[in-house]
Structures are given as structure tokens and as C-alpha cells.
Amino acid sequence: MASTEVTGQAGTVAPARTESHTTRSGRSPSGAERERRWSGHGKPALLFLAPFLLLYLLFIIGPAIYGLVMSFFHTSMVNPGLGEFAGFGNYAEVLSSSDFWASLWHTIWFTILTTPPLIVLALVFALLAERARRGRWFFRLAFFLPYILPSAVVALIWIWMYTPELGLLSRAVTSLGFAEPDWLGDPDFAMVSLAVTTVWWTLGFNFVLYLAGLQEVPRELYEASAIDGAGPWQQIRLITVPLLARTTSLVVVLQIIASLKVFDQMYIMTQGGPNFATRSVLQYIFDIGFTDFRSGAAAAASTLFFIVVLAVSAFWLVMTRRQEPEL
């Protein structure tokens, strides 16, 4: 089958593909084989990795360690150096701050609101786009296109759509005879509105991962099942979805991490309001670190949040490992 640009790109980002190659051919590298491969290529491999490793050390590992150190000091952004030693003071402060817990909950609530639709809808649209007989390129592009927009552009478009009384959505809702919800102004509704925007915006990424996964499902299985009398729904339920399991694990973990890292939409669309109802934990860190100049306390809050993300990722890895011992 001729591959389009979209699947070509996705193939490079989806590790699930190479995995399924090895499974399909029915062999997995044994421990000894793996070791031989590594020792044989050790030095040149390291050399080739060196430019990347250097930058990685300089810009990721280095600052991360510095941040960890900083979290034990009363570091101020407007004073050079680390400042006074604080011990676990910053951690105690952040852990006892109701604002920290409230913002952490907002981030988790956002993750709960966005992750399921971003996975289910991406799968549904990928299946639909795959089944389109004509203009398949158009559907693939249409769903992916919002993803390439910068967050600021997306936010500005949606702010106008959500504007009470004058915005596009309120006109649409009121003309249908419903009372207009206050999309971004109602503390109970603002997070839902942000989630809707985010689903529209970032659906394309998961969509492309699923499209790539769909290319890996062998055609023969569909043909064989059709001969056995399986209908389209049975094919989806019993062939496509189970064979996409690896893609799904990847999509879920990437999506949870992406949702936990939410910042832009709130920062631009609601500034964490109304009345702090949408302040994410990253904005809380921004507020104390940049607005209040308290880098040390902000570093402690970031470290705690890092532990949360790490725990979620580790939990998911363990779960999928149990399911797929080779992963």
C-alpha cells in the first residue's frame, strides 16, 4: 500500500511499529544476543551519541540537578547565588499549602477530563479516516491540522468563540434555545471549556499514532475474518482494537504526561481564574517562582510535581510490562 506523508512521519515516532515487527516474525532477541550487539558497538555508539549527550547533560540533567539543590535553599530570583539554606522548609511549606493541593487537583482534573476523549476520539477518527474511500488525505490532514497551531493561536481563537453574549458558541447555543453556559467565567465550567479546546487542538497527535498503528494490522486478517463471516463491527472489536493494544499503551502514557504538563491554555485563556478555579500546578509554580521571585520554593514544588509524574509513568510502565513482558 502506498504510504502518505502522514503515516511516514508517524512511523518514525511510534516505537510500537518496530515492536510489532519483531513479534510478527516471531523472534525476540535473547539476552546473550543483545549483549553481543551492545559490546560490539560500544565506543562508536557513544561517540555518535556524544553531541546529544553533551547537550542533554548541559540543558536537561544539569538544570534538573541544580533545581533539586535549589529546592533546599531560600533561593531568590533577584539575588545571585543559592541564598540561605532552608533544609526541608520549602517542602514543608509547599506540602502544607492549600493552594498547592488545589492546583494539583486542577491539573489532575484536567487530565481526567482530557485523556479519555483524546484516546477514544483519536481512535474513532483514525478508524473513520482509514475507511474513507476517497479523499483520505483530506481527512488525515483535517484532523492533524489543529495540532500544528501554536498554543497562543488556539487560545485566542477559542477565547473569542467562548466570549459570553458575543461569541460564536454563545450565539449557536442561544439560537438553539438553550441557556448559554458561561464557558470560561463559571468556575465549575471553565475547566470543561479548556478541556474541549485542548481535545480539539491536540487530538491530531494521537490520531496520527493510531493511523500508524492501523497500517501495521495485517490485511490478511481482515480478509480471513470476512471469509469467516465477520462484519465490520466485529472486525474492529476483535481484530483492530486488540492489535492496537501496543499503540494504545503508548498513546495513554504520552497523553497522561502531556495532560499533566498543562500550562499554556490556562495561562492564556483564564490566567488560572475565575477565582483560581483553573490554576494548574505548573502555574502555581510559575506564580511563586516568577511572580513572587521565590525560586527555591518553586523548585521544591516542581520536584514534588516531578515525583507525581514519575509515579504515574512508573505505575503505567509496570502495568504494561505485566501485560507485555517484552516491552
Add this chain to the structure above:
Amino acid sequence: MTGPPPPRSALTRRGLLRASLLGAGAAALTGCSSVSAGLLSTPPDPRSVAYWNLFGGGDGVRMRQMENGYRKANPNIALRSVTLTWGNPYYTKLALSTVGDRPPDVAASHLTRMKTLVQGNLLQELHPEDLERHGITAEKFTSRAWEASLVDGKIYAIPIDTHPFVLYYNTDICARAGLLDADGDLKPIEGPDAFQDALSKAKQVTGQYGATHGITSPSSPPWQLFQTLYAQLGGEVLADDGARIVLDDAKAKQVLDYLRMLTVEKRLMPGSVDYQGAIALFASGAAGFHLNGGWEITTFQEAKMPFSMALVPNIFGGPYKVQADSHTLVLPVRPEKDRAALDRALGFVRSMLDQSLTWAKGGHVPTWLPVANGEAYQTLTPQSQYAAAAASAVYDPPAWYSGSGSNFVNIMGSAVGAVEAGDLSPADAIAQIRSKLAVLAATASPV
């Protein structure tokens, strides 16, 4: 995929690597001078002035006009101007560049933010004898702004304007509501009932609202309105540079009850509208009044709507007070002491003051008296109609966590906005303000 194998490239991997290394080396050589200049903090071109500001929109256009005025008058000095995002990003960058010994020569700062920068030892003290060389003396400034910009009696910032919270009104709607006098100006409004009455009359004309102001986000407009009314009652929020909360619950409740009545109970103002929405409603004729800072004048002029501006009414009696801030020009601390550079920077400041009329067109009240008392400004309408606000300006209380765009404003404005939107009762809002401010008040200042 089943495509043909890629043709073996004539360029080997090793060759490619070598070529790219050479390329990178060449790039490093050419980029070297700028990199080392950044790392070693060599003084920049001695005949230049670097100026950072945070002005966008109409203010940005006018500031560029003023910069060009400076360039024309000083063709030998290269002015390097940088405009950065308003609010936190600006102050963060200004602080970091100063800590990193690479600050601009001159920077704009809100008066209420400047004090925190002073506490962090980021600003040069300006000595009267240096200022005098450029004709900058205290008596040439509006006394309220000048005194508010002193820190412990010392000069660190030159205020270029006072930008108060003002009342915009749609002249068509107000005329039909019978709120204008024979000259077409707004009749004086005094007291809570008179203001409510004016809004009701405007609402009868528009059929929608009497007034609008930004409520849900950002949180600064609710704070500005609250502070105006609360200060008219004589209330204060912080004392001892932010270490003590002196919020007067009874007065705060009186203000919040009044705002709640206007929005939730009487629907004279929309309770859940954001900043842009409030502007759009006023510009589209859905409300007769709009409460905001004077800086939005350009927006309404461009909307080609019939409007004018006046002082926010004295609603709660007492001596007249109105929330305001000032833009100031500051000189960040530099590693080297250079009198010539100081004079260039002060020459730039003086040039900005002399061009205050251009700045005033953007709705800011000039502090530089030669311009403020001049005929050109006195006859500038509607800008000069609220010039009296400068003398009654109430600045945000000093604290390391307060000032324009600060968490203090966010805490106050969020709670007030929640009352106006009907999500919090005044008593709950006061409790929320107290608990959130208590955390900041108890935290040692990071500067």
C-alpha cells in the same frame, strides 16, 4: 513499506560528519564575538542607549514615536529599544538581566513594582545633582506621583505618568438617558444611589446593561474598582511593607455588598464577563458606561464610537480617591560606574518627559508639569477631563508580593471578581482574601 532500497549515497557518513564539523567551526568563528560579549559582559557600544519597556497596543505605537523623537534629536546616539511582554515576563527578564550584569541603560517599570526592584538592590539611586544637570527636579512633577515614587526619601525612579482607573461613557446613550449637562458632559454623580441611578437610566436606554468592567479574567480590573471604592471609605489592606494585614472587614463588606448589588441583584453590570468582553460590550453599545484604566482610550477611538471620559465618581464620600499606578523610568544597577553613560541615560529620560504630550494622548495623565500645565494638554479632550485623578491617586500598598501584575492583585481581584460573578458571598470572599494574604504576609521577603 515496500519501496526500492535507497540508492547508496556518494557522500559517506564519515564525510558528512567531517563537513558538518567544518561548518559548525566556521559558524562558531563568526558567532564568537557576540558570544564572548555576552559571557564576559564587555561594555556595549559607548555611544548607545539600551531601553527596555513593556508597552504594547496604542501605548507601544506612541512609545515608538517618542523613541523616534529622541533619535532625531540625538543622531549620534544609537537607541536600542526592546519591547517585552507585559507583566511577569517583563519583570523577570529585567531582574535576571540586572543580576547577570547585562541590564539595559534605562527601563520602564510600574511605580508599584519599582519598590520591589529597589529592595532587591537592582536599581541605581538617582542623585539630585545628576538629575539637575538634565533639568529634572522634584518641583517639575505632580507631587503625588513624585512622592509616591520615592523610597525612604531617595530617588530611584522618574514617574512619567499617572494612569488612573476612569469612567468611560457613551455620549449617545447618556444623552438619551438624560445624564449629560448642557455642554454635553456627564453631570456629576455622587454617592452610591446616584451611581446606581445613572446605571439604571443607561440600562433603560441600552436594554442590556448600565455599565461593564472586566471581571472574570484577568483579575486586575475587579481589584482596581474595589480599591477605588474601598479607599474612598478610607480603608487600607496592608501595612509594614506587607508584613501585616489591616483589611477592614466592615468597609470591605460594604464595598463588596454594593458591587454584588450592581451585578448579581440588579443586573446593572454583567457579572461574568472578561476584560475583552467588557470592552466589546461597551464598544457595541450594550452598556452606557465602562470602568477601566485610561489606557483603553485608543481602542474606543479606533472603534469610532461616541464616547468621553470622566473621573470614577466619588461613590462612598470622604475625600476623593481613585486607584492608579504610574509608569516610571528606572536605571538598573550596572557593574561599571560610567558618568557619560549615566548622562546619556538621563538625557533619554528627559527626552521622554519632554514628549509627555504624545504619551498623554494614550490616556495617561502626564506628571511632567511643563506639559501637564501647558495649553496643549489642558485642551486635549477627553484626556484632560480626568487629570484631577493624579492628585487623588491611591497606589497599591507596598509589599514584596504586591504591585502591578502581582499575586497580591491576583488574590484581591479574584475574590472581588467571584463576588461580582455571584460565586462567592462577600463574607466568604473576605475570608478567602485573609487566608491567602496571610500566607504571603508570613513569608520572608525573597528580595
